[in-house]
Amino acid sequence: MSYVPPPRKTAAELRSARWFGPADLRSFGHRSRAMQMGYSPEEWTGKPVIAIINTWSDLNPCHTHFKQRVEDVKRGILMAGGFPVELPAISVSESYVKPTTMMYRNMLAMETEELLRSHPVDGAVLMGGCDKTTPGLLLGATSMNIPAIFVPAGPMLRGNWGGKVLGSGSDSWKYWDELRAGKITEQDWLGVEKGIARSHGTCMTMGTASTMTAIAEAVGMVLPGGSSIPAADANHIRLCSESGRRIVDMVWEDLTPARIQSHAAFENAIAVAMAMGCSTNAIIHLIAMARRAGQDIGLKDFERYSRKVPVIGNVRPSGSTYLMEDFFYAGGIKGLMGVIREHLDLSCVTVTGKTLGENIADAKVYNDDVIRPLDKPIYGEGSLAVLTGNLAPSGCVIKPAAMDQKFLKHSGPALVFDDYPSMKKAVEDENLDVTADHVLVLRNAGPQGGPGMPEWGMLPMPKKLLKEGHRDMLRLSDARMSGTSYGACVLHVSPESYIGGPLALLKTGDIVEVDVDARTINMRVSEEELAARRAAWVAPPVRFERGYGWVFTKHIQQADEGCDFDFLRTDFGAPVSEPVI
Ligand code: FES
Ligand code: MG
Numbered sequence: 001m002s003y004v005p006p007p008r009k010t011a012a013e014l015r016s017a018r019w020f021g022p023a024d025l026r027s028f029g030h031r032s033r034a035m036q037m038g039y040s041p042e043e044w045t046g047k048p049v050i051a052i053i054n055t056w057s058d059l060n061p062c063h064t065h066f067k068q069r070v071e072d073v074k075r076g077i078l079m080a081g082g083f084p085v086e087l088p089a090i091s092v093s094e095s096y097v098k099p100t101t102m103m104y105r106n107m108l109a110m111e112t113e114e115l116l117r118s119h120p121v122d123g124a125v126l127m128g129g130c131d132k133t134t135p136g137l138l139l140g141a142t143s144m145n146i147p148a149i150f151v152p153a154g155p156m157l158r159g160n161w162g163g164k165v166l167g168s169g170s171d172s173w174k175y176w177d178e179l180r181a182g183k184i185t186e187q188d189w190l191g192v193e194k195g196i197a198r199s200h201g202t203c204m205t206m207g208t209a210s211t212m213t214a215i216a217e218a219v220g221m222v223l224p225g226g227s228s229i230p231a232a233d234a235n236h237i238r239l240c241s242e243s244g245r246r247i248v249d250m251v252w253e254d255l256t257p258a259r260i261q262s263h264a265a266f267e268n269a270i271a272v273a274m275a276m277g278c279s280t281n282a283i284i285h286l287i288a289m290a291r292r293a294g295q296d297i298g299l300k301d302f303e304r305y306s307r308k309v310p311v312i313g314n315v316r317p318s319g320s321t322y323l324m325e326d327f328f329y330a331g332g333i334k335g336l337m338g339v340i341r342e343h344l345d346l347s348c349v350t351v352t353g354k355t356l357g358e359n360i361a362d363a364k365v366y367n368d369d370v371i372r373p374l375d376k377p378i379y380g381e382g383s384l385a386v387l388t389g390n391l392a393p394s395g396c397v398i399k400p401a402a403m404d405q406k407f408l409k410h411s412g413p414a415l416v417f418d419d420y421p422s423m424k425k426a427v428e429d430e431n432l433d434v435t436a437d438h439v440l441v442l443r444n445a446g447p448q449g450g451p452g453m454p455e456w457g458m459l460p461m462p463k464k465l466l467k468e469g470h471r472d473m474l475r476l477s478d479a480r481m482s483g484t485s486y487g488a489c490v491l492h493v494s495p496e497s498y499i500g501g502p503l504a505l506l507k508t509g510d511i512v513e514v515d516v517d518a519r520t521i522n523m524r525v526s527e528e529e530l531a532a533r534r535a536a537w538v539a540p541p542v543r544f545e546r547g548y549g550w551v552f553t554k555h556i557q558q559a560d561e562g563c564d565f566d567f568l569r570t571d572f573g574a575p576v577s578e579p580v581i
Helices: 025-036 066-079 102-118 133-144 170-180 186-195 208-218 234-252 263-276 281-292 299-308 324-329 332-339 420-427 463-467 527-536 547-555
Strands: 049-054 083-088 123-128 148-152 159-161 164-166 385-389 392-398 409-417 439-442 474-477 489-494 511-515 520-523
Touching: 049 066, 049 102, 049 234, 066 083, 066 123, 066 234, 102 123, 102 133, 102 547, 123 133, 123 234, 133 148, 133 208, 133 281, 148 208, 148 234, 159 186, 170 186, 170 463, 208 263, 208 281, 208 332, 263 281, 263 299, 263 332, 281 299, 299 385, 324 332, 409 420, 409 474, 420 439, 439 511, 474 511
Parallel strands: 049 083, 049 123, 123 148, 385 520, 409 439, 439 474, 474 489
Antiparallel strands: 159 164, 385 392, 392 489, 409 511, 511 520
């Protein structure tokens, strides 16, 4: 079905005209205050006012360049006859924000929605990229539903240490384990520390950042090819000004997120996520984004696409060699979408006003080891698997593409920890009663229990096993893991243990059985025994008694529902109307 655009807007129909247009006292105030800032009426009258939601901060190394890039966005907006206004929003830096950025994704989403609603703006440029900023900005813009375009921060350059290429996250874990196993020196470790992040931009492995920006593009919210451009590349500067130019026209065309974010657009995003070997976090964010857009997407859809779309993006951690910089040179996301075009709905309209099919018509792959053909994938099918069973009735997730394949079917005794600090301490004990067959379990790490589902899911390998030469074991939690992590880690167990999900009933020594082919996960404990344990279960103490944490705990939904706040659901209450001016 081809897209039929609505009639073009007139200047009088601009949302901002309600603030600036009328010959009354209120509008007098708005105009005189604009003049207080040094603007002349010629600069805004009859022009789309474009909000630039900038998630720059002095403590977000992934967005350092946004301080300059916002000027490039403004240049584009001015060129196209718009009036740019910068509205900063919470930055949610993955590196620094504790206990976890996931606590604040929904805060950024609310802030974005309310910034757009409360100000005289007609369209929005969303500047994000560091993990949660992408879904946060898009969730808010989707609920507000004025024309919006996403500008990804772009991945940083490849890391380098002593001639070795280093990948964000993945190589930190790898060399940390090597250090703990006594295979590298403290001096080497310092070299890794200096060399692993060499430029501004987001993590350059296929972590959550690159997965989410690719998803933003696949769903139609980024200019074609934009999500793969490295942050330090001049192409990125031009992407910023071009996005500024384009949003002005999007306002005249009334090209809103609702017109772009169809069910098919989200299916395209899932297909791309699978082909990229996506971060497991993508599942949670994509479900939340789709549901905000009123589209029913769930774990079953990931399972469906995982079965048919192979991983062809040979980027770490699913791939073994390459990083996002290589992916860009190889043709980037456009190249990848070209290869999987048979799995995409090419009729979906995008921010260009054109269809996805038109956008990728000239897609090319320049290195088919980085972006593989469909018949030479790096992982055939099932790069992500959704498991269910008596341990996770609402599902959990594992990433077979990034784990030791011998754990795909495994049963072993559970070694259970109730909190992260005690587990962290125990794994350092070289006398710990653990074997490579054990299943290491952490609970109370879910949306409410963590709180905020910290990225603890790649539970650290016990030192004893590392010294024995093991580098993987089956691990199980209701936490998330970083997109740059790897290993046989079962994540997002739903419902979570903190609210009494079955994981809360597991005991050390119980046999846990995982069968990825059959998509099952069970504990070998009888129904009667589980019922007795359930009756004896005592809820852990409350985490927050006031403030944002309190709101979070009261309203956060489970992982399989996208961890959105229940009161932000599209179908919650009545739609919010435009403010009275
Ligand atoms: Fe910002 Fe990884 S820390 S993207
Ligand atoms: Mg991350």
